[in-house]
Amino acid sequence: MKKVTIKDIARICNVGVSTVSRAMNDDPGINAQTKERILATMKEYNYTPNGSARNLKRNEANTIALLVKGIDNPFFNSFIKYYEEAIKKYRYSSVLYAVREEEDELEAARQLVKDQKLKGILFLGGVAQPTDEALEALEVPYVLCTAAINMNVSSDHALAVSIDDEGEARRMVDYLIKMGHKRIALIPTRASDISVGFLRVNGYKKALEDNGLEFDPQLVRYLKENQEAYTPKSGYEAAADLLDNGPDCTAIFAISDTMALGVYKAIQERGLRIPEDISVVGFDGLSMCEYLHPGLTTIIQPAEQMLKSSLDLLIRAIEGEGQQKSIVLAAEFKENESVKNLNI
Amino acid sequence: MKKVTIKDIARICNVGVSTVSRAMNDDPGINAQTKERILATMKEYNYTPNGSARNLKRNEANTIALLVKGIDNPFFNSFIKYYEEAIKKYRYSSVLYAVREEEDELEAARQLVKDQKLKGILFLGGVAQPTDEALEALEVPYVLCTAAINMNVSSDHALAVSIDDEGEARRMVDYLIKMGHKRIALIPTRASDISVGFLRVNGYKKALEDNGLEFDPQLVRYLKENQEAYTPKSGYEAAADLLDNGPDCTAIFAISDTMALGVYKAIQERGLRIPEDISVVGFDGLSMCEYLHPGLTTIIQPAEQMLKSSLDLLIRAIEGEGQQKSIVLAAEFKENESVKNLNI
DNA sequence: TTGAAAGCGCTAACAA
């Protein structure tokens, strides 16, 4: 079974190759009937255009990449799923690229753009310290999804889709305070994190301030530089340290659901009960955490919507219709059983 | 900045394009010094060959695909991570492709092979009912990783890497029995599952038989056809049904860790304690489940090793050095706190 | 050991 080419189709249909090319590329200047006939023949002979030849000619691959930093973070799973679904609607092909924790995702992106002639990049997670220069060097539009877009970035290419991390964190802590909690511990990422982690910490501080509570550094358990962010392990270790050596608290705000999972264990392992002895809240909306016991109170990021918006934004930008620079989506506050109302 | 091509390099080096081609393709018939010189120039000018042109000419893309069915199953995360790392060692590029639950992964694979001229495919999960014809139609080597290779498959192309699902399940149930459990419930996938799920059920049955215990269908809670396999939700629902309507049991064997998570909740929600009131064991070794409380006793699949072996097997097959057909790796039995010893 | 030249399958400019 030899591969059927554009020439074969042309010969069979008794037309020139360019006519066939026009037929499959929706070129306006072509007779509707001829087009019909050609398309039918293509289908009959099971013809698919050779991508390499196309790209070679067009000197471009209509490809965008999803660049995930921390692919083993289950939070990204649903995004990836939606990505694969959503991309099919567009006439772009795509590659998924996983960047390791210690890798520089911007360098990796630059390499990819060059090697694969990418049209755009969708960053998921990561992008800790994106400087204008580094991002500009990409030379293609990109969208930072779930990542906080930094104040020091003003690049024209820079697009972002996220929730209001600071505001949502603030809302969460405010909720805890309204529930009567005054000693609220925080388990963030590393102190050096200036991305989403930073914003959520800010939200925590603001909520305290809003309510006239003092910020107590002792209640904040930053990860050590050698601990991996957003893992149950780190959450566990931080909570264990807090419970064993820290000041008393009535609630723990883990900055991600993955970490909240570890917090649960640290608490339960010590014979304490959630929420009777200590309340726990998370952030992100990992579906799995609904199945913790008790169900975790958290902020649910609208993964599907975020992904769709990101893709939309990216493709508009690629096609030069970009007007919007960033989209902030509403998150869902999910009240669950992990918080005790101290007012009662 | 115009893209530098092979012609540019040729001109700069004062050689023909074919010589440049030889230099970069490690062609034997070339003077070592010329080669050196050319390679140096390529580096200096930051030349990278145009993949499209290469593929067009060679009429092939040196690409393999990782085809994941159920990308939102966190169990596959670590595999994907290792895949991305491992593939870099080979001179193959790769694509990751996520197949939805309801999609036919073999059809998707066939399409991919055709469209992208794939050299091989690595299936992760899925491949429920692979018939010889369907697999043969792929026309390229493929490896089924973590999927049970079925008895009715004898294709020459068929390669598989897995653990001994039946044996390991048997070991797990045998362990429970040794711990004094006699009424052991099972939460498998759907009754129609003839893949790994089936094998694990078999292992369960054999262990009972080995120990002279009778198989009680009432203790087995198959998922309904509309429930998604390997999710906490399904595990929760099955366990809830079992606890509310089923016969008494002292232990529950969830066929995957993801489902065990839901089982935990169903139990704890009812005010029962693990393992005091009821023991739970899982299967797969989801890292996250170590952070459940109490820690889950499970069978850990050696993800990294499995992935490496799969890739190795696949690439050998592609390059025609295939001798091995399948590899069965040892799993690790992880004893943890979720099982009560009834003998004491 | 090298270079010239013929395409790989496709698109697009040009001519008809």
Add this chain to the structure above:
DNA sequence: TTGTTAGCGCTTTCAA
């Protein structure tokens, strides 16, 4: 509205 044709950047004969 259609066909002819010149490449895109590369690999690979073939001849030197």
